[in-house]
Amino acid sequence: MSDALRSNIPTIDVPSSPPQTPVRRSAILTVMVSCAALVFSLGASLNLAIGRISTSALHPSATEVLWIVDTYLVVFGCLLIPAGAIGDRYGRKLAMLAGLACLGVGSLLSATAATVPMLLVGRVIAGAGAALILPNSLALLLHIYPADQKSHAIAMWTAMTGLGGALGNALGGLVMQFAEWQAIFAVSVPFAMIGFLLTAWLAPRQAGHQHPIDFLGAGILMLGIFALLTGLIEGQDQGWASAEVIGSFGAAVLILALFLWSSAKRKHPVVDPRIFKTPGLRAGMLGVTASFIGMYSMFYLNGQYLMSVKGYPPLLAGLAILPLVAVLFWVSPRSVKLARHLGARTVVTVGLALLILGLGLLRLCGPDSSYWLFALSICVVGVGIGLSNPVLSTAIIGSLPPHQAGVGSGINSFAREIGGALGVALFGSLLGTALPSYLPDSLADAPSRAKQTVGAALAYVDAVPALSNQVHVVREAFAGATAQSLLVVMLLLGVATLVVALWYPVSPKEPRGG
Incomplete structure (x- = not known):
């Protein structure tokens, strides 16, 4: 393989801060990646509390429950790129501190809310805080690391953002096993406070650029x-x-x-449209979006499969995905180094292919299959995401000029957010459409609501004595609908992988930026 093919990773040209000691840099890295993980953990942990909130004293309607979950994600997604621009203009440390304060206050309001509107206000504030934290945590890391170590910082940050979702599921299961839904929000408050104090102490100040923000x-x-x-x-x-x-x-x-x-x-x-002419940025955005479609399709499936089909309690369901956490943590930091030896396009393509393979293994999981098949499936998915995402993120951030590191981080984070939203929407719609056709004829007269999810179908079967022998049949139906839905997702990701491979530059002469 030629040197050009081996070294086609963009140079991250963000100017470094005055030299930091290795110990201090490592401490700042730990704080920044932990704050990024907290953002995704807070979004993912709520999934296991939806049932409790639905039957709580708040008495939310079905639409209100949907927006309790999604308000955080919508505000987060809308503000990501502008929040990165704010950090570029006024300083990443200040933006981080404002974000952590908003996240803590919003979580506290959500935990103490006595009405649905107050809970939604808390979610809006927390979502705004999350948007300030995510892009600026990465931009701050790029500021303190020397040029030859910036890719390592990106890889660690990428690993922890992926881990955040998995850890959020585990944390949500733990909390729901022993406490009420309010605790999901309450546990974020001390973490946000600790992050605020450590950021204020450790992170260096950085003057922002003088260009006006395009409000x-x-x-x-x-x-x-x-x-x-x-x-x-x-x-x-x-x-x-x-x-x-x-x-x-x-x-x-x-x-x-x-x-x-x-x-x-x-x-x-706020974003120069000309940057989208850069092949590395286009490939990076599509690749990150595709990988998060796959990962969030898996997350959407996990809770229903483990709890409704396998019968796991919430705590065990949360712990069951910890192998994914371990794999992501081990693979992600090694991906950029591997890309320097094999070529970035090769590593990205193999990573996305492994993600598709992992989803294919998930298609084999049913009510009678071993947990180890499920564990193998999510581990293969984790290897694929761990290989591809750090390299893709490097391509995105390396496509922007140095003073727009926050915007670049925001674009990278936005691609993740859109991928996650698309994954839930696409897989949820496919599964909801396929499940009724797989359910047994004995449920033909059941209300349509009882056919939309496996949980609703099992609840209906449980409530009708004459159908008590249909529990396993319903679980098999869910496995069939899952296999069909995952096949569609795999085909879409396959097309995306081919496009990414075609777009990804093979020359080391990438636009410098950061």
């Missing part, structure tokens, strides 16, 4: 992303062909087109 462009971008995420979320509930969903997607296309048009005419846009 109008940021506002247009946020509206476009809001319309896109609203369509993805409401599609599962309203139906993908409903006027509301089609209108949301149509509005998203028009608003984002307006954003690109207006940004091309501004001297200092």
